[in-house]
Amino acid sequence: MKYVIFIIISCLLSSCKSSIIVPQRAVYQTEDFINVAISDFVSRCSLFKKDSVFEVTVKDTLVKLSFQSEQSRWVLDTIYSDILVVKFSGLTNKEWYYSDAVIGSKGKLASRYVIKNGKLFFWWDDNYPLTEETLAVFKEYDILTEVMERGWIPDSSIDDAKKGAHYYFCRKDAFRYKRVVTNITTGYYEPPKLKCK
Structure with a gap:
């Protein structure tokens, strides 16, 4: 009986458990x-x-x-x-246009990412420089297009209904x-x- 209760509790806890481990911290x-x-x-x-x-x-x-x-x-x-x-x-508009995103630069392009179940999550981090690896991942997910003409900003649409x-x-x-x-x-x-x- 104790074994069955242990299995049930383990199953319940594992379904709530994060796949990314974040330790308890003071800050x-x-x-x-x-x-x-x-x-x-x-x-x-x-x-x-x-x-x-x-x-x-x-x-x-x-x-x-x-x-x-x-x-x-x-x-x-x-x-x-x-x-x-x-x-x-x-991401609604699947292309970002970049002209001055230089490897090692900070803040000109998103520099952090995580891939989970084949899907890309990315964000800006002003303390983390853009790397070749990050740029390669963004190109692999087909969200980057280089702009030849500096200062040109493409038209983009916003879907107000998108949640x-x-x-x-x-x-x-x-x-x-x-x-x-x-x-x-x-x-x-x-x-x-x-x-x-």
Whole structure:
């Protein structure tokens, strides 16, 4: 009987377990939050099946806006300094145009990535230089096209109906989070309630 209970508990725990291991820490790095969010997104979010390339965006501090109708503008409503947001968006325009992305440069092109189940997740990291390997992966996923004419920006369309996944984390606990799937950008809707310590 004890053996059966042990197997059931093990199965339950393994289904909740992250495929990316993030140790418990006193202070978490941004990459820890990204890894936890990717693990949940891959295993539990239906949006994972809809695209093959996902842009990851991090909002270090959540700022909520509200609309003032008498002035017809969005104004600052609330600052949530204890909340960090990790967002996933399926890439709509599959081509980026780059002209001055130099190996070793920082901030001109996304420089970090993870491949999970054959799908690419990428993000900008101003502290991490662009490498040959990263550039080769972006070319392999066919999201880069070199621009011959410096300063030319191609037309791109935005799909307002396309949904993304937003992960709201307690800044001090990478394992305390809630996911919201929506086509509204963060800051323009009420964030989920999190009990952060």
